[in-house]
Amino acid sequence: xxxxxxHFLARxxxxxxxxxxxxxxxxVSFAAAPWDSRxxxxxxxxxxxxxDMLQPYGDVNYAGLRPTLAGGPDHGGLDLDGFYALHRxxxxxxxxxxxxxxxxxxxxxxxxxxxxSHFDGQDLLEAGTSGLRPGGDGWxxxxxxHMGGVENRTAFAIGQGEMKLLHxxxxxxxxxxxxxxxxxxxxxxxxxxxxKDDPLFHRALxxxxxxxxxxxxMLGQPASAGMDTGMGTEDMTMPVPSRGKxxxxxxxxxxxxxxxxxxxxxxSINGWDTHANQSKGLGTAFRRxxxxxxxxxxxxxxVIWGKTAILAMTxxxxxxxxxxxxxxxxxxxGAMLLAGGAIRGGRVxxxxxxxxxxxxxxxxxxRPTADVRSQAAxxxxxxxGVDRAQLEQVVFPGLDMGDDPGLLL
Amino acid sequence: MFSPALAEIRFGCGLSPDxxxxxxxxxxxxxxxxxxxMAIAHPTADFDSFWPQSTALKALRRKRRLAEGTxxxxxxxxxxxxxxxxxxxxxxxWFGQIILRHSQTxxxxxxxxxxxxxxxxxxxxxSGLAKRMGAPYVDTAIRPYLSGRFADLxxxxxxxxxxxxxxxxxxxxxxxxxxxxxxxxxxxxxENLAREVMELHTLGVGGPYTQxxxxxxxxxxxxxxxxxxxxxxxxxxxxxxxxxTVLGTEYGGDPAQLEAIHxxxxxLAHHPATAHHIARKLVVHFVSDRPDPALVDHVAARFRATxxxxxxxxxxxxxxxxxxxxxxxxxxxPLDFIASACRALAxxxxxLNRMAPKRLAKGLLLPLVLMGQPWExxxxxxxxxxxxxxxxxxxxxAARMRWAMLAPRQLIKLLPPPEIFVETSLGGYADGPVRxxxxxxxxxxxxxxxxxxxxxxxxx
Numbered sequence: 115x116x117x118x119x120x121h122f123l124a125r126x127x128x129x130x131x132x133x134x135x136x137x138x139x140x141x142v143s144f145a146a147a148p149w150d151s152r153x154x155x156x157x158x159x160x161x162x163x164x165x166d167m168l169q170p171y172g173d174v175n176y177a178g179l180r181p182t183l184a185g186g187p188d189h190g191g192l193d194l195d196g197f198y199a200l201h202r203x204x205x206x207x208x209x210x211x212x213x214x215x216x217x218x219x220x221x222x223x224x225x226x227x228x229x230x231s232h233f234d235g236q237d238l239l240e241a242g243t244s245g246l247r248p249g250g251d252g253w254x255x256x257x258x259x260h261m262g263g264v265e266n267r268t269a270f271a272i273g274q275g276e277m278k279l280l281h282x283x284x285x286x287x288x289x290x291x292x293x294x295x296x297x298x299x300x301x302x303x304x305x306x307x308x309x310k311d312d313p314l315f316h317r318a319l320x321x322x323x324x325x326x327x328x329x330x331x332m333l334g335q336p337a338s339a340g341m342d343t344g345m346g347t348e349d350m351t352m353p354v355p356s357r358g359k360x361x362x363x364x365x366x367x368x369x370x371x372x373x374x375x376x377x378x379x380x381x382s383i384n385g386w387d388t389h390a391n392q393s394k395g396l397g398t399a400f401r402r403x404x405x406x407x408x409x410x411x412x413x414x415x416x417v418i419w420g421k422t423a424i425l426a427m428t429x430x431x432x433x434x435x436x437x438x439x440x441x442x443x444x445x446x447x448g449a450m451l452l453a454g455g456a457i458r459g460g461r462v463x464x465x466x467x468x469x470x471x472x473x474x475x476x477x478x479x480x481r482p483t484a485d486v487r488s489q490a491a492x493x494x495x496x497x498x499g500v501d502r503a504q505l506e507q508v509v510f511p512g513l514d515m516g517d518d519p520g521l522l523l
Numbered sequence: 524m525f526s527p528a529l530a531e532i533r534f535g536c537g538l539s540p541d542x543x544x545x546x547x548x549x550x551x552x553x554x555x556x557x558x559x560x561m562a563i564a565h566p567t568a569d570f571d572s573f574w575p576q577s578t579a580l581k582a583l584r585r586k587r588r589l590a591e592g593t594x595x596x597x598x599x600x601x602x603x604x605x606x607x608x609x610x611x612x613x614x615x616x617w618f619g620q621i622i623l624r625h626s627q628t629x630x631x632x633x634x635x636x637x638x639x640x641x642x643x644x645x646x647x648x649x650s651g652l653a654k655r656m657g658a659p660y661v662d663t664a665i666r667p668y669l670s671g672r673f674a675d676l677x678x679x680x681x682x683x684x685x686x687x688x689x690x691x692x693x694x695x696x697x698x699x700x701x702x703x704x705x706x707x708x709x710x711x712x713x714e715n716l717a718r719e720v721m722e723l724h725t726l727g728v729g730g731p732y733t734q735x736x737x738x739x740x741x742x743x744x745x746x747x748x749x750x751x752x753x754x755x756x757x758x759x760x761x762x763x764x765x766x767x768t769v770l771g772t773e774y775g776g777d778p779a780q781l782e783a784i785h786x787x788x789x790x791l792a793h794h795p796a797t798a799h800h801i802a803r804k805l806v807v808h809f810v811s812d813r814p815d816p817a818l819v820d821h822v823a824a825r826f827r828a829t830x831x832x833x834x835x836x837x838x839x840x841x842x843x844x845x846x847x848x849x850x851x852x853x854x855x856x857p858l859d860f861i862a863s864a865c866r867a868l869a870x871x872x873x874x875l876n877r878m879a880p881k882r883l884a885k886g887l888l889l890p891l892v893l894m895g896q897p898w899e900x901x902x903x904x905x906x907x908x909x910x911x912x913x914x915x916x917x918x919x920x921a922a923r924m925r926w927a928m929l930a931p932r933q934l935i936k937l938l939p940p941p942e943i944f945v946e947t948s949l950g951g952y953a954d955g956p957v958r959x960x961x962x963x964x965x966x967x968x969x970x971x972x973x974x975x976x977x978x979x980x981x982x983x
Contacts, residue, residue, distance in 0.1 A: 233649040247715065249903020274892050281902065288918050293893050295921040301969045304960035305924070305976060312978040314854075314915050322917035322924075352929050353922040354889035438591035 147375045148263030151421040151456060151497045154368065154410060155254060155279065155380040158403070158428040159236060160387030163442050164449035164480055165434060166396055167204070168218055168462060172197030175469035183392055183436045198462050203400025206408060210453060214460035215411075215419075219450040219489050219521065221464050223430060223482035230444035232387070235429030240279035242487055242510045251282025253487070254380060256509045257494055258284035269378035270371050273364050274355040277380045291363035292356050294326035296349045365406045369413020372422070377498075386428060390439035407453050420455035423497050423522065425490060431480050434469055447480030450489055456497060458523050463489075488515045496522040524847050528950035532851065532983045534809060534841065535631025537863030540939070540947040542629055548841040554630040555670050556834060561624040561634065562666060565872070567617040570656060570663040570685070571754055577652045578752050580606055612880040614655040618888050618898055619875050621658065625862035626870050632837070636669045637661060638858070639808055642906035644680035644724065646689040647899060653688060657899035660685045673801065673831030674792035678785055681720055684749035690716040690904060697745040697763025712763075717741035719904045725791040727800030736769050743767040743787055746779050757781040770794070798826035805840055807909050811852045818845040851952060851982035854911040857894035859983075860923060861887060861930075864975050867948035870934045886933050893922035915981075923981070928972030941970035952979040 170176050171186025185191045191199030192208055198220075200208070210216035225245075226238045238246055242253025251259075258264045259282065269286045271277035274293075280286045297305065302323065309315040356363075361383055368379040383406060385399040403426065411419050431448030447467065452459065467473050467481040475481040491505040491513060506513050527544035530551060531537065538544070545551050583606065587599040625634050641661040648654040664683040668676035680686060687693045695713035696703050703711070717740035722728050746762035749755050762779030772790060775783035791797060802823035806814040818840075825839035840846055855863060865887075875883070891898050895914060901907045908914075931938055938944075941961040945953050957977040964970035974980060 231650055247718075249905045276897075276900075276902065278902065288895075288916055290893060290918050293918045293921040293925070295924055297924075298965060298969065300963070300965050301928075301973065304956075304964060304973055307956040308960050308973065308977045310956070314911060315920065315978045315981070318915045318917050318920040322921040325917055326921065350925050350929060352885055352890060353893045353925040354885050355892050438588065 147265070147268055147377050148261055149377060149498050151377070151423070152372045152414070152418055152454075153378045153493070153497055154372070154422065154424040154454075155378075156403075156406070156424065156426040157236070157240070157277070157279070157380070157382045158386050158399075158426055159275075159382050159384045160232065160428070161235070161430050161432055161444055162386040162399075162428040162448060163388060163392065163396065163432040164220060164447065165432070166392065166442075167201050167400075167449055167451070168194070168220055169199040169201065170197060170466065170469070171199050173466070173469050179435045179469060181436065182440050183442070194462065197466075201396065201400055203397045204404050206401075206404040207453070210407070210411075211460055214458070215453060215455055216407075217452040217457055217459035217521070218462045219452065219464040219484070219486075219519070220462050221447045221467050221480055221483045222450055222486040222489055223447050224486055226430065227446065228476065230430065230446075232429060232444075237278065239427065239429045239486070240277070240281075242279070242490075244512050252277070252279035253490070253509050254279040254378065255282030255284045255286065257498070257500055258282075258286070258378070260500065260504050260508055261498065265375065267371070267374075267376055270368065270376050270380070272368055272379060272381040273360070275382045275384075277382065280378075280380050289325050289367065290355075291367050292360060293322070293353060294350075295322050296326060297323075361402045361406050362409055365409035366413055369410050372410075372414050373418060383426075388432070388441050389437070389443060390441040392436070392441040395441075403451070411453075416455075422454035423456045423493055424451075424453040425493060426451040426453075427486055427490070433478050434474060434480055435478070445479035446475045447482040448486070450486060452521060456522055457493075458521055463519055463521060484516075484519070485513065487513050489519060489521060491515050492518055493521055524844070524849070526847070526849075526951075528952075529847065529849065531631060532950070532952070533846075534635060536625040536628060536634050536859075537631075537866050537983070538948055538950050539626070539866045540869050542627075545629075548838070551632050551841065552834065552838055555633050555636075555837070557630075559633065559666065560630065561628045562662060564627065565620040565623040567620055567658040567662050568613065570659040570683075573652065573656050573659065574752055574754050576610070580610075580652060581751075610652050610655055614658075615880045615884045615888055617658040619878070619883050621858075622862050622865050622870070622887055623872050623875055625859075626866040627872065633669060634862075635809070635859075636837075637666050639805070640665050640669060640676065640680075642901070643804065644676075644686065645901055645904050645906040646680070646683065646686040647901075648685060649689065653685065656685060670834040670837065671832075672792075673797075673826070673833055673836075674789040676833070677724060677792045678788045681716070681724060681788060682747055682755065682784070684755050687716070687747055687749060690719055692716040692744060693748040695741060695745050695747075696761050697742060699764055700745060700762055701760040702758075712738075712741050712745065714738065714741040716747075717744050720788070720791065723905055725800065726794060726796040727803075730796045730800065732770060739767040739769050740787065743769065743774055743784060746781070747784065793830050795823075795827055798823045798831070801831075802826055802836070805836070806846075808853075809840065810846050810848075812910055815845040818843050851979065852911075853909075854914050854982055856907055856914060857891050857896040857919070857923070858898065860894070860981060861891065861926070864927065864931070864980075865934060867944070867975070867980075868931055868935050868939070868971075874935070882933070886930055890922060890926045890930070893918065894926070895919045895922075911982075924972065924976045927975035928968055931971050931975075932968055938967050938971050941967060941974065944971055945974050948974055949977070949979050954979060 169185025169191045186199045187193045190202045192205055193199050207216050224238045226235050234246055240252045241250055258269055264284055266285050267287050271280045271286055271288045274290045309319050364381050372379060383402055388395040427450050428448050430446055432442035432445040436442055465483040467483050473481055487510045491510055494500045506515055527546055531544040583603050587603050590596040590599050628634055646660055648656050664679045668679050691713045696711055698711055714737055718737045721732050726732055742763040746758050748758045759779045764777055766773050766776045769787055774787045803814060803819045806819050821843050822836060822839045826836050829835040888898055945958055945961040957979055960973040961970050964973055
């Protein structure tokens with residue numbers, strides 16, 4: 115259940131006293147965060163093609179499987195290590211690769227097999243369990259439940275989409291920059307008056323106005339603009355999920371929060387379900403992903419970037435053979451992208467399973483050689499200090515983490 | 524104390540400037556017992572239209588795949604896309620019909636019950652056209668059973684193909700069934716539906732059942748399935764042989780028959796734990812997140828005394844003084860908020876029905892996403908949360924306020940005078956600050972938006 119901020123809000127509602135007098139309603143101040151490193155989880159919804167992000171041009175079978183989706187340095191890919199080439203859509207991230215702030219894990223997957231539905235695949239990825247049961251909590255929320263000292267804004271789910279990996283009893287804030295509220299000074303005053311005797315509404319309005327203002331500062335408007343100059347309803351559009359550049363607004367908002375007390379941020383980037391004309395679709399999606407990562411780095415600054423790990427993960431990989439419409443279909447083994455100053459970058463982690471017919475999963479998909487959950491678990495272990503027993507029993511129940519894959523510095 | 528305005532706000536779809544509130548609880552129940560005028564005036568679709576449609580779409584997709592690289596591909600691709608678009612537009616249109624039902628009805632309790640039970644029996648399509656079949660499912664499997672026996676409602680919803688698909692029941696195979704013996708490995712029992720039936724639909728979480736009961740019920744459920752071309756089918760070849768024992772009672776035997784499944788569901792429907800679970804849920808939904816135990820007991824007692832005759836159960840809810848405490852408590856979920864705003868604004872059916880699908884989506888359907896309630900996409904089989912604080916988050920409130928300021932202009936030709944609107948939309952619940960806001964806002968749109976944003980409008 116999406117409990118998010120419910121407990122916190124219920125607590126302030128329960129006070130029942132004048133909202134204005136409540137210390138909870140004054141400009142928000144928070145206790146020091148329980149740990150110092152920053153974790154960003156990006157869910158790449160739709161099934162990212164691992165073989166096109168990390169083109170294994172060193173594998174003898176690769177070229178034959180991808181006649182029109184050919185990759186490798188001869189086809190515009192950027193050589194990484196003599197075996198893999200990076201999709202050119204991620205070229206803006208090459209400087210990070212050289213600084214060893216960008217890395218990958220190849221051939222990983224959830225325990226999901228043989229069904230290849232986005233719906234179930236994403237649910238399982240976010241639940242972090244070995245089997246599906248709709249409606250449970252998410253692995254990142256279970257991590258927060260286990261860690262002491264988690265406050266209201268320790269973790270943020272950002273954007274309009276559901277982030278099931280953060281659902282559960284631990285407090286999590288939600289905000290979508292698309293929801294930003296810009297009221298005329300008069301409307302704001304009247305709304306505050308109307309809501310002042312209803313603590314639940316009063317509190318939500320105060321926070322919405324504050325978060326909206328920060329969002330607009332990030333978008334280059336002067337700091338005072340949100341407060342009392344001429345912004346009004348005419349500056350708002352219908353509250354519908356935006357297309358286009360919303361990923362940048364999300365990244366900028368996340369970076370701003372991570373500069374403060376927020377330690378965990380999660381959001382999605384969609385557009386990976388490339389059944390047809392994959393090169394065009396992936397180009398757009400990779401541009402979004404690289405813009406997002408660069409905006410996060412620029413937004414948090416060098417010091418925080420040094421203790422940040424970004425994990426971009428997807429529900430499954432795609433078929434190794436391209437299909438008849440210059441695309442690929444739902445598969446199994448996928449890849450994970452890592453970025454940040456805290457990760458051990460400049461290398462492709464994971465064990466390459468090979469592309470020979472016998473090496474494939476179900477004779478069609480990249481065979482997973484590791485569980486995506488154990489990669490995430492080792493990152494939580496190293497970055498946040500969650501202990502192994504908790505990880506294997508609570509955060510990812512029933513998981514055997516195996517040996518440390520060495521994803522962190 | 525009963526008041527007509529409160530009845531409309533708390534148990535109906537909100538106040539309308541055109542439609543008079545009902546004068547008594549008897550009148551409310553009487554309308555509920557009568558014909559379902561709104562389903563006729565503002566129809567969605569029969570769920571069974573899904574089977575031929577999805578069969579045709581799949582055939583077209585197959586044809587298109589075979590035509591890859593040939594001249595006929597483009598034509599087939601265009602046909603395929605047009606069919607998908609049509610389904611998408613139907614779906615948006617159905618949402619418009621739901622909104623119209625809420626804004627036009629004189630039987631608002633029925634609309635509220637349809638939402639309540641649709642949520643209690645949440646079922647979602649997980650792929651293709653099935654994703655858009657939520658409204659036809661509710662209209663076909665739930666709405667006709669709203670005020671009959673709970674057992675009939677339960678059987679209808681739980682055995683519906685969309686539910687079987689959502690909770691993977693159609694793939695559940697008895698370990699010793701003929702199908703299991705013929706095929707090798709990997710296939711087996713799926714407990715999803717059996718567990719949710721006990722935990723969510725009947726006894727309630729923490730109810731008097733064990734994992735063994737879940738397992739036995741799952742074995743009993745094997746065979747529930749559907750054919751992709753025709754719909755529901757009981758498949759004895761998938762059914763686990765022998766009888767099963769659920770909560771101490773033995774069901775079924777050989778040959779496996781659907782009747783045994785109906786019998787166990789009827790027994791679960793009549794269980795005292797079910798009576799309490801349903802009574803509590805109704806009170807939480809309609810009255811308060813912190814339900815009055817006396818009210819819950821009163822409703823549960825009627826449920827037990829009448830073997831779950833829902834019309835009687837609702838009568839018990841409506842006759843109890845605790846249901847009529849005057850202060851407004853529960854926050855309307857986003858759909859109810861938008862629908863009641865359309866009712867307060869007296870949105871015209873002709874106007875809504877003429878709106879292009881994309882405008883309708885932008886004006887009514889998509890704003891639900893930012894408000895935290897994407898239509899027919901709750902997080903799991905437990906449906907939407909009831910807690911007020913789940914909805915009035917900074918993001919949720921901001922999205923509601925933005926919608927309230929911007930949408931009314933698109934939904935009606937002329938905005939009403941705010942000082943009148945504050946009275947017609949809030950009845951006696953307008954307080955000083957909201958009346959002041961209606962007068963003092965700089966523009967008419969802001970004034971209307973502020974009235975709709977007021978806690979008095981958003982609570983019920």
